[in-house]
Amino acid sequence: MPNWCANRLMFNGIKNSDALKTWIAGGEPSLHRRARKEGIQLFLAGCAGILRPLTEQHYSPYPQLVSYGAAADNRPSAQAYSDWLAMFMAGAVLNVETCQTLHQCWLDSHIACARWDTLSEPEQSVIRQMYQQKSFDWGDSFRPAPVDEWWDSLCDVGSAVPAADPMDFRDVLPTRLDIEVNGFNGGLLTGVPSSYDHYLTRYGCKWPVGYEANICFAGENTLTVDFDTPWSPVGEDVVAELSQRYGGELEHWFAEQGCNYCGYARYVCGETDVYITDELEWGEADPDDEDSFPDVTGPEWIINNVAHFGG
Template sequence: MTIYNNSLSILTFKPQMEELLALFGTKNESNCYQPFHLRAIRHSIKLFTAGCAGILQPVTDMAYAPYPDLVKFGQGENNKANEAFSVWLKCLEADIPLSSIQSERICSLYEDTELTNLNWFNLSREQIAIIVHLFNQNGDYWFGHSGQITEDDAIFYWNNYLDILPLQADFDLRYIVPTSLASELNGHNKLLKGIESIRDFYIKTYCVDSPEINEINVMPQNDFGLIVEFDTQLAQLSENVIIALSGQHKCDVVYTYNTYDNRYGDVIVAQKGRLLKMNDD
């Protein structure tokens, strides 16, 4: 029998149950949780590298202090692709949270740039050199690629990986509290000056170093109740996650966390977006 160190006991109305089951990875026909944030992150990687390589340019004189080379080629032609890139650049400057609405917006801007139709073999040698350098600089986070990224690797990432629908975890905390566009691009604090590393952002926001949870136990109790069990690495979830969960789904949530040795435990109770109780043992 698997013992989990996190438990969510949820009480809600029947209309909310289908959304909650979808949130926790239970298959249903609603498809109300699509990984738009993951698509937006991948598309933003391609937009970022395209800007650095001069493939896309802002239509006005713009700067980006955390990484000036993003706009080093200066102002470009006033066309649909560059206009979309300019809007995306403003989103990056504002470090918008990647909610479903904002993520869909980024995906739409990406489509307007038509980068998906730009094949690697149509790039110049200068553009290729810049993109391969960036892929090597941040490829460990962007692609999970350890070691040197060759040009053959880069061809796959550009022509395929950054345009395909990514797999999603059983449970992703970023659906509850959106992630940061700039930190997702920054990865392990290697790229953007003055921007939080993604690990620092995750710990600050969720209190865990990864928002993806791939092994969960979902137990519907009746038409109004649900118990969800899962593990997190050496840490409990942030109270803000529990409050946001209860508010988004208009439900009552009792969150319980215990260490495996039972030396420490915590209980957080939230009701429809309001914190009712916190209890550290």
């Protein structure tokens, strides 16, 4: 398990408090999560030869994706798959508009009708082999479902859009389709980052959501929310974008006692105004109590500005 970094965001001059609270709470339909699931299914459909593009293609990160050549005719499903493939190969950024376009490609490809029992044995074999390699990334579980159940769940994703996580930073700065298919551990697409590496670079933390999110104060145009992130604080680019989107001024405090660091930043209309980091300061442990642990005593500006000190 990771050490948890404690974060506090204080918004001032909020432009749309209802939208901000909705994002913090999560639960709304997550278009990027749907695009990821549909993308994994379409990727596998290409690798198994279930779907083929209108013209011959080459994809060096994973040649098997287009190894079956071009479609025999120009039916609408082949056009839809070609459109999806072009966006996938270009590393499409999963903003709202692109996610909607990708979903239409998925619908028009009719891959949702290709349930497990309708696939040929060679098609099933390709999917089974690739799922064995990537099940922990694609199945979103340490105990992945059997491949037939998992595949059929992908067929159903269009009618059951996944819910957004609380404080999903991928709804602030969009991720990329090819990276999401490559998965957290990567190793599938040559030259494409794992989502682990991408998340650290883009969001500042390996799991790009706010854990244990709690709105501890909400006024007419102000809001303060506490949350945790694994090992490191949410990244500067994310908070800058939040200040641009929701509030004229946004302050960020963070601390993680396991690695002995803390920080403070202020953003104004999307620009970084202040960013400082420091080590935590500690009191003395009780010499008569071998189980005692010293308290954090500073810096002064971090005291009472985070819900806890992480660890």
